[in-house]
Amino acid sequence: MKKIIFVFIFILATHGFTKPAVTNNTNDLVNEKSILLNNVEKINSKNIKDNLKSVVNNIEKFSEIEKLSEADLDLTVSILKALVLIEPHDKSRTSAQMLASSYGSHKQIYQLALKKLSKSEKKEITEIFKMLEHLNSRGHG
Amino acid sequence: MAQVYRLNSSLSTRDSDQNFITNDDVNGYVSAGTEFEIISSKILASGSKALEIKIIKPGPNSQIPKFYSGPIYIYQNKKTEFDTVSNPTLIEAAAPCADGSCNTSVPQEQMKSQQVVKIAQDLVSAIETQASVPVIPPTTAPTVNIESDSINEKIQNYSNSFQVEKMIKWTMRNIQRRSGGGLCYKLTKNSLAAGGLIESHYSDQYARDAVVTLTERGFINLNSKPYDLKFTPETAPKGAVLVYRSSVKCDNSRKTGRTMATGCGHIEIKLGDGSKTKGFKYSSDYKNEESILDGASGFKYELIGVMIKPELSKVKK
Numbered sequence: 495m496k497k498i499i500f501v502f503i504f505i506l507a508t509h510g511f512t513k514p515a516v517t518n519n520t521n522d523l524v525n526e527k528s529i530l531l532n533n534v535e536k537i538n539s540k541n542i543k544d545n546l547k548s549v550v551n552n553i554e555k556f557s558e559i560e561k562l563s564e565a566d567l568d569l570t571v572s573i574l575k576a577l578v579l580i581e582p583h584d585k586s587r588t589s590a591q592m593l594a595s596s597y598g599s600h601k602q603i604y605q606l607a608l609k610k611l612s613k614s615e616k617k618e619i620t621e622i623f624k625m626l627e628h629l630n631s632r633g634h635g
Numbered sequence: 636m637a638q639v640y641r642l643n644s645s646l647s648t649r650d651s652d653q654n655f656i657t658n659d660d661v662n663g664y665v666s667a668g669t670e671f672e673i674i675s676s677k678i679l680a681s682g683s684k685a686l687e688i689k690i691i692k693p694g695p696n697s698q699i700p701k702f703y704s705g706p707i708y709i710y711q712n713k714k715t716e717f718d719t720v721s722n723p724t725l726i727e728a729a730a731p732c733a734d735g736s737c738n739t740s741v742p743q744e745q746m747k748s749q750q751v752v753k754i755a756q757d758l759v760s761a762i763e764t765q766a767s768v769p770v771i772p773p774t775t776a777p778t779v780n781i782e783s784d785s786i787n788e789k790i791q792n793y794s795n796s797f798q799v800e801k802m803i804k805w806t807m808r809n810i811q812r813r814s815g816g817g818l819c820y821k822l823t824k825n826s827l828a829a830g831g832l833i834e835s836h837y838s839d840q841y842a843r844d845a846v847v848t849l850t851e852r853g854f855i856n857l858n859s860k861p862y863d864l865k866f867t868p869e870t871a872p873k874g875a876v877l878v879y880r881s882s883v884k885c886d887n888s889r890k891t892g893r894t895m896a897t898g899c900g901h902i903e904i905k906l907g908d909g910s911k912t913k914g915f916k917y918s919s920d921y922k923n924e925e926s927i928l929d930g931a932s933g934f935k936y937e938l939i940g941v942m943i944k945p946e947l948s949k950v951k952k
Contacts, residue, residue: 546931547931547934549931550931550932550934550935554883580931581814583930583931584930584931584932585813585814585815585921585923585925585927585930586814586815586819586901586919586921586927586930586932587814587815587816587817588815588881588883588927588930588931588932588935589931589932591815591817591883591885592883592884594817594885625816625817628816628817629817
């Protein structure tokens with residue numbers, strides 16, 4: 495009987511107590527992503543000029559997400575659309591270059607997101623992807 | 636109180652004691668005359684030393700990163716000698732001797748304080764030595780002439796020089812892109828080389844390092860001492876090379892992974908007021924009407940160098 499109680503407590507300790515911490519971390523990440531999506535989705539060609547700094551910061555936040563999955567497709571699409579919107583205001587392409595590492599690690603998601611863009615958006619993003627490929631293989635000049 | 640030393644020559648400063656072979660960790664330089672304390676000393680595989688230092692008083696033209704609060708390292712090989720600076724504790728100890736009762740000990744202390752401290756080890760790798768040699772060789776060190784007329788004349792001569800005209804012409808013909816591609820430093824070097832302002836394409840990698848490497852090639856930074864002219868990109872003279880530090884992390888060469896904590900920075904050339912360059916005022920790997928500071932990501936950059944080569948002649952007629 496004692497053994498059964500001990501095993502029960504052990505299982506409770508290893509599963510019951512540790513699970514919430516993991517869930518919290520996952521929840522935090524999900525929350526962060528949804529906040530980011532919410533922020534980026536608001537950006538359009540009319541308000542971009544007033545939100546340049548925030549868009550750059552949001553792109554940087556996105557670039558720091560270590561794991562992207564298909565569940566993040568909407569967010570990735572929004573980020574690519576934001577890149578297109580910011581392009582005329584960010585001639586150095588600093589915002590685009592921030593995504594070099596993220597693009598290198600999650601090409602599949604980026605390619606899926608590319609398919610969801612309009613023809614003109616696709617053209618610009620394809621060119622940016624080429625630049626990111628170059629940065630990932632050769633580094634900065 | 637720790638011993639204070641003084642540099643006899645300039646040295647690169649680094650944010651890590653791991654690599655003294657390439658310029659990857661170089662974050663600035665300290666010039667001759669810099670006074671510092673040694674916090675710790677680590678013997679490298681080559682037998683030379685990596686010294687973590689606390690800068691007490693930077694020498695003229697020193698470039699120490701403004702926003703960096705981490706450790707600063709310098710390289711010390713057999714040839715590097717540090718003078719000791721008169722130690723305040725010795726002066727205090729000598730004070731009771733003012734009546735002349737211990738005159739004999741004073742010269743000894745003074746001699747000690749004037750001795751050159753040699754801490755370097757015998758085995759020094761040639762590559763490490765080359766990578767950490769003074770960033771401003773005595774032969775190319777800028778003449779410290781801060782008379783405004785003199786520097787204004789030098790700026791004018793530079794802006795109107797044959798080399799700058801040639802560089803701008805080459806840039807207008809060959810830099811076609813209208814947006815950046817992460818190659819600002821490479822193509823800026825191409826422009827400078829085309830004008831004969833540098834001899835060839837040298838191999839340091841990050842744009843922010845250009846303040847040091849261009850100084851090594853005879854350029855001066857108008858925005859640092861002794862000139863301190865506080866140029867902005869808009870007011871910078873024609874042909875000046877504008878060097879920026881950035882807070883944007885960037886990738887480490889040939890690897891995916893943004894391991895550079897301090898950012899690669901940016902570099903661009905001031906083409907002029909745009910009147911003779913189709914409205915373009917700046918170029919790097921792209922031509923633009925506005926400097927990087929005026930762009931959407933401008934808040935991520937800080938201008939750290941407005942570089943010109945002071946000894947150029949006027950345009951050949």
